[in-house]
Amino acid sequence: MSTVAVAQATAEQPWIQPSKGRVAMFCLIIAESAIFTIFVVAYIYNIGKSLYGPTPAQVLDVPLFNSICLLSSSLTIWLSERAIEHGKIKAFGLWWALTFVLGAVFLVGTGVEWNRLIYHDGLTISTNLFGTTFYSLVGLHASHVIIGLCMLLVVLLFTITGHVKEEHSERIQVLALYWHFVDAVWIVVFTVVYIIGR
Amino acid sequence: MADSTYPIPGSLETTPRRWSQAAILEWLNSWVITVDHKKLGILYILYAIFFLLVGGAEAIAIRIQLIHPNMHFLSPQVFNRIFTMHGTTMVFLFGMTYIFGFANYLIPLMIGARDMAFPRLNALSFWLTFFGGLLLYYSFIGGGGLYGAGNAPDVMWWAYAPLTERAFSPGHAPDYWALSLIVTGFGTIGASINVIATAFCMRCKGMTLMRLPVFVWVNATASGLALITITPLTAAQVMLLIDRYLGGHFFDTQAGGSAVVWAHFFWIFGHPEVYVLVLPAFAIANEVIPVFSRKAIFGYPAVVAASVGIAFVSLGVWAHHMFTIGMTSAGNAFFVLSTMLVGIPTSIKIFNWLATMWGGKIRFATPMLFCTAFVVQFLLAGLTGIMLSIAPWDWQLHNSYFVIAHFHYILVGAIAFCIFAGVYYWYPKVTGRMLSEKLGKWHFWLFLIGFHVTFDVMHIPGLLGMPRSIYTYEADRGWTGWNQIVSIGGFIQAIAVLIFAVNLIWSYFKGKEAGNDPWDAWTLEWATPSPPPAYNFATDPVVTSRRPLWDLKHPDDPDWHYE
Numbered sequence: 001m002s003t004v005a006v007a008q009a010t011a012e013q014p015w016i017q018p019s020k021g022r023v024a025m026f027c028l029i030i031a032e033s034a035i036f037t038i039f040v041v042a043y044i045y046n047i048g049k050s051l052y053g054p055t056p057a058q059v060l061d062v063p064l065f066n067s068i069c070l071l072s073s074s075l076t077i078w079l080s081e082r083a084i085e086h087g088k089i090k091a092f093g094l095w096w097a098l099t100f101v102l103g104a105v106f107l108v109g110t111g112v113e114w115n116r117l118i119y120h121d122g123l124t125i126s127t128n129l130f131g132t133t134f135y136s137l138v139g140l141h142a143s144h145v146i147i148g149l150c151m152l153l154v155v156l157l158f159t160i161t162g163h164v165k166e167e168h169s170e171r172i173q174v175l176a177l178y179w180h181f182v183d184a185v186w187i188v189v190f191t192v193v194y195i196i197g198r
Numbered sequence: 199m200a201d202s203t204y205p206i207p208g209s210l211e212t213t214p215r216r217w218s219q220a221a222i223l224e225w226l227n228s229w230v231i232t233v234d235h236k237k238l239g240i241l242y243i244l245y246a247i248f249f250l251l252v253g254g255a256e257a258i259a260i261r262i263q264l265i266h267p268n269m270h271f272l273s274p275q276v277f278n279r280i281f282t283m284h285g286t287t288m289v290f291l292f293g294m295t296y297i298f299g300f301a302n303y304l305i306p307l308m309i310g311a312r313d314m315a316f317p318r319l320n321a322l323s324f325w326l327t328f329f330g331g332l333l334l335y336y337s338f339i340g341g342g343g344l345y346g347a348g349n350a351p352d353v354m355w356w357a358y359a360p361l362t363e364r365a366f367s368p369g370h371a372p373d374y375w376a377l378s379l380i381v382t383g384f385g386t387i388g389a390s391i392n393v394i395a396t397a398f399c400m401r402c403k404g405m406t407l408m409r410l411p412v413f414v415w416v417n418a419t420a421s422g423l424a425l426i427t428i429t430p431l432t433a434a435q436v437m438l439l440i441d442r443y444l445g446g447h448f449f450d451t452q453a454g455g456s457a458v459v460w461a462h463f464f465w466i467f468g469h470p471e472v473y474v475l476v477l478p479a480f481a482i483a484n485e486v487i488p489v490f491s492r493k494a495i496f497g498y499p500a501v502v503a504a505s506v507g508i509a510f511v512s513l514g515v516w517a518h519h520m521f522t523i524g525m526t527s528a529g530n531a532f533f534v535l536s537t538m539l540v541g542i543p544t545s546i547k548i549f550n551w552l553a554t555m556w557g558g559k560i561r562f563a564t565p566m567l568f569c570t571a572f573v574v575q576f577l578l579a580g581l582t583g584i585m586l587s588i589a590p591w592d593w594q595l596h597n598s599y600f601v602i603a604h605f606h607y608i609l610v611g612a613i614a615f616c617i618f619a620g621v622y623y624w625y626p627k628v629t630g631r632m633l634s635e636k637l638g639k640w641h642f643w644l645f646l647i648g649f650h651v652t653f654d655v656m657h658i659p660g661l662l663g664m665p666r667s668i669y670t671y672e673a674d675r676g677w678t679g680w681n682q683i684v685s686i687g688g689f690i691q692a693i694a695v696l697i698f699a700v701n702l703i704w705s706y707f708k709g710k711e712a713g714n715d716p717w718d719a720w721t722l723e724w725a726t727p728s729p730p731p732a733y734n735f736a737t738d739p740v741v742t743s744r745r746p747l748w749d750l751k752h753p754d755d756p757d758w759h760y761e
Contacts, residue, residue, distance in 0.1 A: 015403045015404075017398065017399045017400070018398055018399050020315040020316070020395045020396075020399035020400070023315075023394060023395045023398055023399055024315065024316065024391045024392075024394075024395045027390065027391040027394050027395070027422075027425055028387075028391060030422075030425050030426060031387050031390075031391075031425040031426065031428075031429045032429070033426075034425070034426040034427075034429035034430055034433075035429045035430070035432060035433045037430075038429075038430045038433035038434060038463055038466075039433055039437075042437065042448060042459065042463075045456070046448075046454070046455070046456075049454040049455075049456075050453075050454050051453055051454045125440065125444045125445065125446055126444060126445030126446060128447065128453065128454070129447045129448075129450075129453055129454045129455055132440065132441075132446035132447045132448055132455075136436070136437065136440055136446070136448075
């Protein structure tokens with residue numbers, strides 16, 4: 001038997017399948033969502049269960065500026081996606097760089113917040129149950145921001161050295177999906193930690 | 199061989215290999231650096247079979263210890279480690295790897311693709327899984343830590359809190375358990391993403407979703423389920439490590455944490471996990487039963503829908519492992535009903551298999567023997583499952599050998615039987631040689647007898663009140679005779695598995711030449727030579743029905759007339 005002719009009649013209509021990059025990134029996002037779900041559930045379940053302080057109401061401030069930075073980075077990365085789709089590499093680079101800066105500001109803001117919590121309020125991951133759940137949930141999100149920033153930085157370096165072209169727009173969009181996910185998760189974390197949990 | 203007309207270098211070995219030292223190193227190197235889905239598939243399967251033997255040896259050690267009251271074959275401490283390692287090995291290092299072995303090897307061939315969607319991710323996933331397994335077994339050496347208390351994990355495969363907290367499990371044994379499973383878990387996520395992306399994005403021309411072989415459908419479903427199943431375990435294990443190393447309080451009841459939360463998180467992983475393991479076994483049965491019944495699978499859409507349905511229902515049943523933990527009546531009632539719901543899609547599948555066999559011209563070659571036994575045993579396992587889903591019944595039998603018998607009926611009677619069927623079915627494709635039917639029959643009948651002697655009888659000491667995980671028992675309990683029968687059955691199974699191992703090796707060198715299509719089958723992998731060349735298909739295939747090879751062999755009566 002030959003390895004070749006399995007064909008009976010050639011189908012003439014165009015053969016279109018979903019992009020494997022997008023499918024894979026959606027799968028990764030689903031898997032990551034499950035991890036976040038478990039941490040969020042653990043946080044919600046343990047609200048108010050700490051046997052001793054400090055309590056969220058005593059030490060947490062709502063990080064409004066941070067959140068605005070992170071959420072608006074979703075807008076800037078969307079603008080950069082549109083730019084590269086139309087072949088405007090310069091505009092792409094600018095919006096992409098702005099996205100990176102906004103993400104970095106968020107991360108620095110988290111660092112400042114944690115610094116205050118640890119050295120001023122004396123809340124560490126082992127202080128009480130609130131500390132355990134707070135640092136693990138916010139830290140899980142922050143670690144995703146760090147991974148996202150690393151990938152943004154790699155693309156930024158490629159852009160500066162002139163390696164990013166219009167044909168890469170799909171890969172850029174796949175990467176941007178991850179960043180949108182990180183932003184969307186922050187809405188959940190923010191709601192749970194700073195609104196419901198406080 | 200038709201293939202030799204293609205002047206692609208390296209596709210077929212034409213000169214005999216000379217086994218110099220350099221050649222051996224080069225050959226080994228080619229397996230380490232490979233990104234070929236077929237080689238990685240074989241590596242996954244060899245890895246799974248290796249750990250099947252390791253986990254099996256641990257099971258035999260357990261059965262020797264329990265063959266008689268007050269045995270001293272294993273000390274109580276070692277017994278705890280052995281059954282923990284047995285469970286962890288069988289679920290994570292055998293179960294989670296065989297599925298990707300079959301999926302990796304077969305999916306690209308079945309859908310007419312050159313390779314998986316992401317070959318390098320594929321290699322990364324395998325090696326993560328590989329070293330995760332090594333890490334688990336390294337605990338025998340390194341798990342004592344500075345405290346010298348215990349070496350391998352001894353907390354059962356579900357590692358219930360607060361036993362795993364630092365105060366109760368000093369040393370590093372639970373850390374090895376958590377870390378190695380996090381590492382293999384990352385491997386699983388990578389492999390699952392790859393399977394899904396391959397199944398949906400790499401199909402050859404004409405292979406619409408409704409023409410996808412059921413094997414591919416069911417494996418993609420299992421991988422999708424794995425994505426949302428493994429990750430909660432990873433999350434819970436990260437919490438455990440935070441508790442153990444950073445002084446966290448997730449499962450520390452003295453600081454307001456909750457041990458019940460661990461149980462919930464574990465079983466949110468643990469129950470769907472069973473379906474992640476069993477769905478690929480169904481996938482094998484879905485290919486073998488039609489080919490050996492000489493009929494197209496009965497009710498293709500129903501089979502696919504039932505598989506996806508099982509995946510969905512399985513997400514809402516986890517707390518039936520926790521009826522005795524003290525939930526509210528409403529909670530109990532919910533999980534009783536949702537668990538019974540599992541019976542509907544699984545019964546649909548059983549009826550599909552029966553209807554496929556019904557009126558077929560059945561050939562009882564070894565793969566079909568295993569699949570036939572599988573259908574019966576899966577039904578029986580489902581029935582004890584329905585019994586255990588009833589909360590009051592579960593209160594009585596929870597943590598007893600009845601439960602052990604029930605889930606081994608699935609894990610061995612369904613999953614292992616299907617894996618054996620799959621190996622007998624596809625071994626000719628992978629190696630170019632048939633497995634010996636004679637040894638195969640011996641393997642099947644011995645394994646069938648051993649299985650039923652062990653696991654049918656094991657229900658009874660459970661009903662008589664014998665709890666699981668005890669290292670010995672008193673002679674006056676009336677469990678001795680039953681345990682002896684169970685152990686003897688275990689030994690018979692071990693002999694059968696050794697025959698299987700011998701068959702694998704002997705047939706590799708001395709087996710009958712298989713040719714491309716020894717079973718007169720219908721899916722695309724049988725259109726390639728055995729073993730398939732690195733590039734799989736010399737030209738991209740085009741399909742017009744669910745059984746492309748049937749169309750090729752019967753151009754007068756092609757399948758697409760009827761679909």
